Amino acid sequence: MANGFYVSKFVAFVGFFFAVAAAATIITLAVVYSNEKSKNVQNEGIASNAITPTGTTAKPMTKTPASNEIWDKYRLPRNLVPEHYNVDLRPILTKNEKGLYIFRGVSKVYFTCMIATQYVIIHSNKLNYTKDLLLTDANNNVIPIKKHFFAEKTNYLILELNEQLQAQKNYILSTEYDGELADDLEGFYRSEYVEDGETKIIATTQMQALDARKAFPCFDEPALKATFNITIRHKPDYVALSNMNPIDVSNETWNAETWQVTKFAQSVKMSTYLVAFIVSQFSPAGNETVKANIWGRKKAIVDEKQGDYALDKTGLILEFLQDYYNYSYPLPKSDQVALPDFSAGAMENWGLVTYRDTALLYDPNESSIGNKERVVTVIAHELAHQWFGNLVTIRWWNDLWLNEGFASYVEYLGADYAEDTWNIKDLAVLNDIHRVMAVDALASSHPLTSKEEDVNTPEDISALFDSITYSKGASVIRMLSSFLTEELFKTGLQAYLKKHAFDNTVYYELWESLQEAYDNEANRVYLPATIGDIMDTWVLQMGFPVVTINTTDGSLTQKHFLLDPTSVVNHTSPYNYTWFVPISFVTNSSVEGHVWLTQETGMNSSFHLTGDNDWLLANINVTGYYRVNYDDRNWDRLLQQLENNHTVIPVINRAQIIDDSFNLARAQIISTTRALQTTRFLSKDKYMKQQVEPLFWHFNTTTNNFKDRPETLTEQYNEINAVSMACSYGIAECEQLVTELFQEWKNTKINKIHPNLRSTIYCNAIAQGGEDEWNFLWEQFNTTTNAQEADKLRAALACSKEPFILNRLLEYSLDPNKIRRQDTLSTITNVANNVVGQNLAWDFIRANWKTLVDNIGGGMSFGNVISGVSRRFNTDFDLQQLQDFKKFNTDNNIGFGTATLTLEQAIEKTRANIVWVKQNKDAVQNWFEGAMGHRDENTHI
Template sequence: MAKGFYISKTVGVVGIVVGAAAVATIIALSVVYSQEKAKNNEVKPTEGTTTTTTTTTAAPTTAPSNEPWDSYRLPDTLLPDTYDVTLWPRLKPDNRGIYIFTGNSSVVFRCVKETDLILIHSNKLNLTAAPTLTALGSTPAPTIKTHWMQVTTQYLVIQLNDKLKVGESYELFTKFLGELADDLGGFYRSVYTENGQEKMLATTQMQPTDARKAFPCFDEPAMKAYFNITLLHDPETTALSNGRDIETVDVTVDGTTLKKTTFEQTRKMSTYLLAFIVSEFESINAIADDIRVFARKDAIAAGQGEYALNITGPMLKFFEEYYNSSYPLPKSDQIALPDFNAGAMENWGLITYRETALLYDPAVSSNGNKERIATIISHELAHMWFGNLVTIRWWNDLWLNEGFASYVEYLGADSAEPTWNIKDLIVLADVHRVFAIDALASSHPLSSKEEDVVRPEQISEVFDAISYSKGASVLRMLSDFLTEPVFVRGLSSYLNHFQFSNTVYTDLWDHLQIAVDQTSTDLPMSISAIMDRWVLQMGFPVVTINTATGHLSQEHFLLDPESNVTTPSQFNYEWIVPIRWMKNTGEQPLYWLQAKQAFRVTGNDWIVANLNVLGYYRVNYDMDNWERLLSTLQTSHESIPLLNRVQLIDDAFNLARAKIIPTTLALRTTQYLSTEREYMPWKSALDNLDYYYLMFDRSEVYGYLQAYIRQQVEPLFDHFKKLTGNWTDVPEGHYDQYNQVNAIRMACSSGLEECTTLVSGWFQQWIDNPSVNPIQPNLRATVYCTAIAAGGAKEWDFAWGMFQNATIAIEADKLRAALTCTTIPWLLNRYLEFTLDPNLIRRQDATNTIISIASNVVGQPLAWDFIRANWAYIFTQYGGGSFSFSNLINGITKRFSTEFELKQLEQFRDDNSEVGFGSGTLAIQQSIERTNANMKWLAQNKAAVMEWLINTNQIKPLG
């Protein structure tokens, strides 16, 4: 699955509201249906259909026991081989206004351990006939004694009168009915408008545990099987699934004329990778490669699928070469959905996307939108091998799937767009991003024990930045010190050996070790000995280099050094660290840090370690080396490699927050920026200064901070004014286009009157002539936000109207985010209420909209009150098991920095303990930890920061 928090790797959807931090990243929204229709989640059949509801024995009502059906993991008694599934989604409601689907499924399984019990996952499905069991061998099948739905653990439980025999195969047949809800999970419906007419489609999202909402199945990743899918659907619609359609015929069912589409059998695969879709969409295709892109008819007619189609073929060829393995399937379909819970999902042969992640229109799509599409497509295509062909055995190793795809997505995108130099962006988008979370005492290791990740909400909780971004970061580090040829050699061996099977992460280490042993690669110890320290313990080290004594040391880096680390580590929070470094005279040989060791440096040289940020660690220096580096930044910053300028800023600010170096030293790393024209150092600085906005935008320090930022950014603003011919041209370079956005965003938000006048003028031109938008696509998110923040109800209402009428999802997304930028409280309160109405704000966008409002300093207390007042409703409606809830809680509380706010947060935790927090449970603890750290930081640094800002160039506050 793609990162649910995708917007762009490089540029935020909206600019900073005056006095607010940068808007939070877009969060995936995975919604589950809110109301159980009956005790067994029963949905009664539509009147007039031929289905009838069977009576099932009530589930035991006693307390949880040691019975197999009270365990969330399947027993190791049965193994599925083949499924035959037929489904009929109704795209029109019944006479009660309920959308349903009906179906039947046969699963052939083999008994591997003697048992008189069949457990098969089933959630929110109602059986419409008694299940039947047939033996495929010579011995008759045992008769069924009783069956029931075990709601808590989501099983159909079937007890037999006799035992199944080891080695024999059996076929279980079920008929069922479910609700085709709008909950974005399992088999669900999505609605959109085309030519003024409301249209409906049926689609799927199975990962991680929702295939069981579509049909009864052994819904664990190791339970791979072959699937034969048949879909019944309305004549005007088209059906899609993982395999090619091999036949479509007209049929009549219960007097209804339908099409029946049968698909070829899938390869052996996991249930979470299944997909089936019924829609009126159209497609474009590359016939030679059997690649198709599906979307709404008007989107296809407008050519919005062309870019995705054009880059998919080259990316597939890149990955075939990279993996040294042919694409495993005969076709590759991609489809853009109006309602989707994540960025994208790697269903084998039928990848599903949000519209904003697949459709590109140069008239409205920014450079960042285009990059996002390229990287998400690359991420999903990478999964076709790593994740789909070879699959993790259980969700505790999710990081291996998602971390790997998050790393190589940059390689695949680079193959399609080589002029972007996109591979460097992993430092900002993944390494530095996840440092902030992994530096908390409440972080967690990449890989957990299987028994610690069993319930659906626990599984959803591992879909976090640790799995994606830390996974990507440590695999990039591994690839670097092994060298890419050795890494790829071991990877190819791993994929070929385990194809169509399942693995644990150590299997990859084994095959990489074989590749190392076959080459002259020099390592201080085995791959397992090195990498298990990065996988099995949370956090990362800060490496301290003393250039005076020539010694190195390492310690566990914690943002709050006084926090209590309760998670034990077998490695005592020590790592085997590959040190790439350089002196002012050039790059030096790779050095391995295992303990405190001698390190030869020349006293008058400046040195930089973690060259190009290829390692997953921070670096601190003695003060003399820091001074040499600061002097070099001021006099000849280009002599320090670009990514290490990025690193110096990020390391300094975070070392300061951890009280390792003075806060004023961190601030000094930004002084040279008035002469910096590269995007990435600016982005690093602004990301870190966001924390200062969060801490100070409600205090007297804020005015001085704004004045300093304006002083530093004004030369950059003038640079792009000249470069673009007074804002008429678009910069040529990929990163220059991003930095132009930074220049306008920060100049306006820091009070540069010329910028605000410019931006408000553009927006007013649009208001005056709504049919012609004069604002360049790259600048729209920032311009919309700034103009709405500077304006009033007129500007907000205009943008709301344009949002409601937007036919292109990317444009609608920019407007939706920009509407959170207003500084008028009643407008923000009204907007919060809109998030509860899916007719106004789509379910997939609701939590992100709330987070964006909370990012606005005016909106933050409103959003916090809203969440507390509506938590039970939001938790029920928007799915406690979804992985968006951790981001919602973190996004709402990131500004908390007072004793009063801490008490409120603790009270919120206690008041809602019975309702629960689902996948946000860990986020509550992280928010409390972060609030404590913020309080300490403010007490220790507020006066020093204010004094430094006042003394730096005699800055006076704005206002």
């Protein structure tokens, strides 16, 4: 155990060392957007006065699955197509006699029968129908219902009729029902917060991907678009919001109380997963010029003005996007709402975007520069969806990458427009490309898209919300825009949106619009094939290539890059793992160019260098989604250039050289010592002289002992890195800084620590301190009203070196009265990130796995807890435990929910780590001893 601990510490040191190296070259560590999705499945929620519908019982009846029955298939039959919904909802925000919060619904769905059928099959989940179902035709004639029943597995309500519905005829299904406003963060759900000592209840929604069916019976697939009339009945001291503006507000008496009835304008044609409605006591910060509002807790919005930054940037981003898309914002308003309980980072509901409040609110007195960056980028991401995703929508979830990858790319463009001094577009390399390559280099990765028929179950769909979808999607679209040119890309994109507005598409229809724009461009760049043929090599096969350039003869080769070259790839490739690779390059003699590698091997005279000191650098600014390797001579010359004058190499490529070389070494393509050599130039860099300590003193001097802030975004990030790394490696002055700042806060109850440095100061204070310090921070966590500050405090609570304290925090993670459900997974992962807490978190996960699967296992990012706890695994014992964990939960039918693929990836990465440590431990130890001039006794290799 001790040996595994010390080796893990060494591996962690290498990883952190080179993260700082990238930051020191001004490619900073980016904010990681959390997508934890909590789930509390509850089967109750039936109103006490529920009426049993004719021919059934009040509770859903599950029909025994039969493979030949249409209701046992996860995709709806295409007999019926919805046209319009009337949805009338009354959320009751007080507990009933059973202690439950419920809502009452009245719904009418208008649909057309396309193919004659004797069944009406519609999605419905956890809705209790309180009156007889009513089916009528367009002339209001009643269509007799023989019986109705439920298919629980597929979430269907099935009406069996006495006679067939006629093709091309219109019908109406009318229903009345109850549902529970549970705190499961799905469908129509309940959120709570405390303001001025009073607990306040919110009724809000999260429909993506498959949960509109928990709010009203519907044809819950993205291609089945319709219009919506929403009516919300609520107490007069609440406000109701939906996708459209209210058109009528009146009063009614219900249960001897006055209620308000808010009716909203009919929506545009849209998918069910974008429907949203909220009932709250929130307040707005508004801007009539751009028809935008930021909604949130009254204290945050009105008293502390935390919505002002988001409001200002919303106007700028909408301005940018309307120009970028050449298409006016499709709706009459844009409401954005900060929720205290929310599963994802944000959700692009059309006209009513919802956010975790940490992703929308900004308080200059409490929020860090990282918080500020997150707010502007998340807003840009969600507003990008208002056109790409909402106006034009994917036909089925297998193409989710197109929605999310595109928004993840455009968020940098929108944020760059809103904060034009930040150079934020450069962060795509670390936020997305480097991040996702770590996953996509595994044999257990997957292609961006797949066949529709291969994505069926809720687990299949939820599993797609991963880094491949978001970050690889963004990376390949960024690459496409780069080799086409941004202007040509925009032209094709604008044509695509205009052609398919209010409709659904498959991914290749974007290629078609881009190809048409390319064909019509007189001064177009050279392409070796059609855009579709080029991009399909990146979309239809997993992974990416390593391109090896030999400057001694000008030859090029490409090969599927795998972290473990001995692993067996899960997916076959239609292109035998070759890609159309766009290679940008520059030489020391200022020769620049672009070439294409279209086969496994190629030759290009531009890559043949004959001069004694000539060198070549490829993949300029990392616009291509691939890694680059060189012959030894070119490596030597590049590294010599970095040591002589590193500024000659573009700043992003300095980070690329380090990242590529260490991953090439992990894949046994180059030696580990060669990779280590790429870091020598850092001694010449502006922010790092030889080790972390000079970097710490640099910022100490330039910021007046950390009292002032650097001017630029990247310098502020580098300051944070300097303090964090200095404290992590025991620099006494850093530890003293932490102690003094924390104790001053503790003694005076006045927090003078700058928000940028709080995460680092808090964490190190807890690591250095004991239970007294931890209890103080726990008290602050429970009393702060700022969600971003709460996140910093909660993360720091996991930094303790005391096992009993960490175990306490792990237990708290499952108690929603102590840790919000949305934060369960990240709290466990925070403990796992602590070297002392890793084994504790792993034991906790194994002991509570069934609870986690039952409550959260369907969440979009459930796998984060597995990847978080296993990231340092590198021994045979670790591997055996993972395999035993897999076998036990498989044999006992507990399963892994949406973490199934992540578990396979954890096993694969552990195997690769074992091999790497065994092969490189001694070589790396010797290299560091030589480079540093002494043995670091703390590594204990």
